[in-house]
Amino acid sequence: MRKVMILVFLLLVTIISACSVQNDVRKSELAEYEVTNTHAELEEGNFIYRLVTVRGEYNQGDRVTIYAELEYIGEKEEVTIYHAASPFHFPMVEKVRNFKVDYFMNEPLVNTVLKKGEPYKEEYKGSGGYSSEDDKVYVDFVQKIAENQFPNGYYVVNGFADFFLTDEDGQKKKGFQMNAQIDFKVLPQ
Structure with missing residues (x-):
């Protein structure tokens, strides 16, 4: 009986260890990735779009700060843009695990007035979605991201600003x- 209990205990330890290896990324794995761009800026037409993370490295448990x-x-002195709930989208990928984190939002038609030379700024507040068919490890991961409690890893944010202008008649112009x-x-800590 004692041998059976020891065998069951060892089996449980092995299973738990395997699960934690899937959930956590080791420092040695992160060393393979180099942070190259914490600030991106793009000019198109009469607009400048910026995507920023305040730091290139955070410690697990830190609040990750990303904004657009x-x-x-x-x-002109000002212009009105039209967009979904926000003009900014923050989809990302955690590269070590190859986990994609989508960015969903409501899509009412909202307008925002931009004054010349005054940046309109929004901070990332969390995102992600999953289905009942997704793996539990992925679901747990996305739930942490949604709460801005990023698990350790290397993240690439593929952000974008999506909006349009109208002409004097209210028709979509550009x-x-x-x-x-x-x-x-x-x-990791």
């Missing part, structure tokens, strides 16, 4: 989708 800005630099990419690491 859109600045109007044209000749659409914009300005894409930028930043990256950062979350180090």
Whole structure:
């Protein structure tokens, strides 16, 4: 009986260890990735789009700060843009695990007035979605991201600003989708 209990205990330890290896990324795995771009800026037409993470490396448990800005630099004093709930999207991939984290939002038609030279800024507040068919490890991972509690790993944010302008009659005049990419690491404790 004692041998059976020891065997069961060893089996449980092995299973738990295997699960934690899937959930956690080791420092040696993170060393293979180099943070190259914590700030991206793109100019298109009369607009500048910026995507920023405040630091290239965070410690697990730190609050990860990511934000986007859109600045109007044209000749008018202000311009009205039209977009979904926000003009900014923050989809990302954690590269070590190859986990994709989508960015969902409501899609009402919202307008925002941009004043010349004054950046409009929004901070990332968490994202992600999953289905009942997804693996538990992935579901747990996405739930942490949604709460801005990033598990350790190497992240690439493929952000974009998506909006359009109208003419004097309110008809869609010109659409914009300005894409930028930043990256950062979350180090294990």
